[in-house]
Amino acid sequence: MDRWACVDLAALPLQLLLRTHPDWAEHPAAVVAEERPQAPILWVNERARRTRVLPGMRYAAGLSLARDLRAGVVSDAEVRAGVDEVVERLRRFTPRIEPAEREPWVLWLDAGGLGALFPSLRRWAEGIRDDLSAAGLRATVVVGFTRFGAYALAKTRSGVFVLPDPARERRAAEAAPLERLGLPPTLLATLAKLGVRTVGAFVALPRAGLRERFGAEAEGLHRLAAGEAWAPIDARPEVEVPSARWVLDFPERDAARLLFLTKRLLHPLLGRLVERGEALEILEVLFVLDGGRAREDAVRPAAPTLDAVRILDLLRLRLEGERLAAGVVEFVLTARGTPATDAQLRLFALSGLAPRRDLEAGARALARLRAEFGDAAVAVARLEEGHLPEARFAWAPVETLAAPHPGLVADAPLIRRLHAKALPLPPRSRHEPDGWIVRGHGDGPVVKSVGPHVLSGGWWVREVERHYHFVETARGDLLWIYDDRRRRRWFLQGEVE
Template sequence: MDPLACVSVPYVALQIIMRRYPDYREVSAVIVDELKPMGRILEVNRQARAHRILPGMRYAAGLSLDRNLRAAVVDESEVEAHLEELGKILGHFSPRFERAGESGVFWVCVKGLAPLFGGMKRWSEGLVHEIDEYGFIAASVVGFSRFHTYAMARSLRRGTWVFETHEDECQVVESLSLERVGLEPDVLSALTRLGIRSVGQFVRLPPSGVQERYGALATRLHRLARGELSLPMTPLRFEEDLETKIDFEDDEAEVTRLLFIIKRELRGLLLQLAARHQDLLELELVLCLRGGDTHEHQIRPARPTLDELRILELVRLRLENLVIPSGVVSVILRVEGVELRREQLGLFAGGRRDLEAASHALARIRSEFGDESVLELREGNSHVPEKGFELFPTSNVRLKVERPAEIHVELPANAGLVRRIQLRPEPLMRFERKPLEGWILRGLDAGPVVEAHGPFLVEAQWWTQKDEIAREYWLARTERGDVFWVYWDQSRGQWYLHGEAE
């Protein structure tokens, strides 16, 4: 039986937050899917478990158990980026490894590595040390069975363990708590009520009963533990980044010559992408200037492509708008590829709107005026009006999708609507919560406030126990007929102008 290793980096998202907020290490902290009272808790630290706060609970329920509970949201892309970096570290210790279905767990083929590293103990210690230098804690267990090494790594949490024989790993792992093997909470609770608390007791259960009562995950773990499920290694393949560097004998400042040189080198990079069955997703252009300064530019076409002329057009637009203080001594080109995606031709002609042409036009605007020149308005995740929408860079044009049901509200012909909302509410020189009537809100021309409607209460972030927002909104109409949207901020003790109707 060939040896293998299980490397476990537990609670990756939680470790990311601990690195970002070191003070969270001393208090109860959790990862939630959204920072709302009904947000579901995904991961918890040791202090939270001591207060009986467990994954699957709601954030509000956790706060009821510990009022000092801290919570954070970690984007999946951030977790994925760290897992890719961890994969690169593993690549320095073994050419063959794969990621398990569980986040932060890797299987590593260690066959033949013992003589190279002076034993598997030194191999494991070196790997865990490298991961620790990267900023994460990890456990590495070398053995002969996927299940047994996995269960031991989950139980160990941090450090190394090397089994000399398969019999040794079976004997040690069977005494471990069943909580360490990744069973679902409901299944674990049901087994605990039956008095089944160790891995050995779980392994001795009849297979038919496990499959009938506890679902697919428990069945798969049970078969792995009994040695009935043998899975081949499917190692990850990491391809080197495609880049090239051009050094100039003399400083270069002419855009036309720079473009000609870039064109010559770009063709070779595109051929390499084509050999990988990839399209160009993004081109990174780095101009190294005399004196050591660099100008870095990311050029992204409207859609992944290998069209050399279209890419060069975007490069030309970017170069023509650059102001380079000194000559260019070298140019670095890096390309990022994505798997080819070929669309089937439509049987019937499409609509008159050409979305691809529109996306290409936006790509030209971004290349000429910068990535922040094309933005998309998206609905925000907040009760606070100024945070109810956000602006994000966008690259593609999408047709508006009509909602299945439209709500029609009958309004008087002269009804005023809020047209302008300020991103930053304007503080007003009024620090007392008094009736608005008679207040000169916006100059003598508008006249005093003659009518006010409210208050309309907005409360947010009370669950974070900091930066709580409590506002009383009013609609104030002046003598001239202007309608202003103002609010009284209870925490700051001041009035603010937030918008106006036209």
């Protein structure tokens, strides 16, 4: 049975502000949208609430109620960096993590299959809470059986909770008040007039006409709470932090020579950041000294940059200000980035430091392939209008090579590789003592299946009815298969990497 966990870092922007200013914890504190008197207050701590300072007020109005009110701005970039920090910490406990789109400080975790690594799910959840607490962050961790159940309890409880069975989770989720789930105030007021104040009362409403009466958001929540909108965890892929290492032949203490070697590694690191649409925020330098000792330094520019000269100048000042205790025998550079502006990326491309591609040499290589294997050997996929997956693209010959212009995306898409022709699969047996073996015993049986997604039509040429499924095998392969109802056979359409 699947186990879900939900981690809620309530009011994360406020937590980040108080972590930066720990002395503010003893005073009324608030996060404001801007540093001006008329800026709205977004988040407040409990001390501010006691003085009747509430979110939505103007900063000046809050000061009139609490003269010792402390306030600051937490940018979207700081929140993203905070969420990234949390995700990296959570990777020590599970590889599959999904931040919520609307509330990125709410994260869903795959809690299944961890019995061999942790004594119990409670110890696992307590470890998450303690690890985040050590980083100065307060979190609620709930381990349940469904996406919505774990979320609803994380929003209404504090601490660590592990639900023993689905029935207990369902009862607890139905008792959760709607006002804790982040619904719009107007929707809450409308539902309150009908006496609907809990999840259970909300789910009891008839679904017919729900969108017309209360909107798409209410309908989506209703389907999720009723268990009709199941979706697997959309795990954020782990992004490797760019780093480079240099081993010296002899110990080196001269700062100028060390900077020269650092420059040789820095430019490729900046190029890797640009490929991800990022600028350097922090350059971490680990010097391994002669004798085995290590020295760690971190250079932080005033603003994220791709200017290597500025970064090296800061590193030079650091080395000259605090001399090395011994010669350096090895050093490692780690470049931590943050989303870059379009202007920064264009300037880096014009600087001559960006990696270049020789398009003419590439064209000559492709011409040799065409000469040896025929013109059809070099082709590119073009999108086409089609009903079936195999009809939605066509192969077109490559005439010329052009420089790539990839768009910037927040998350790398998964690659779904299609077979040129769907591969027939063995018939499914009526008796499956070892589980459903889709492709062969080497893959193992199916452990999870999502579907069916029905695709029908084609009556204008040849009628088609396919029931598509995504299935995960015991070996971890994610296959895209379909049941051809006309031909009465299963086929493998492709695989997801």
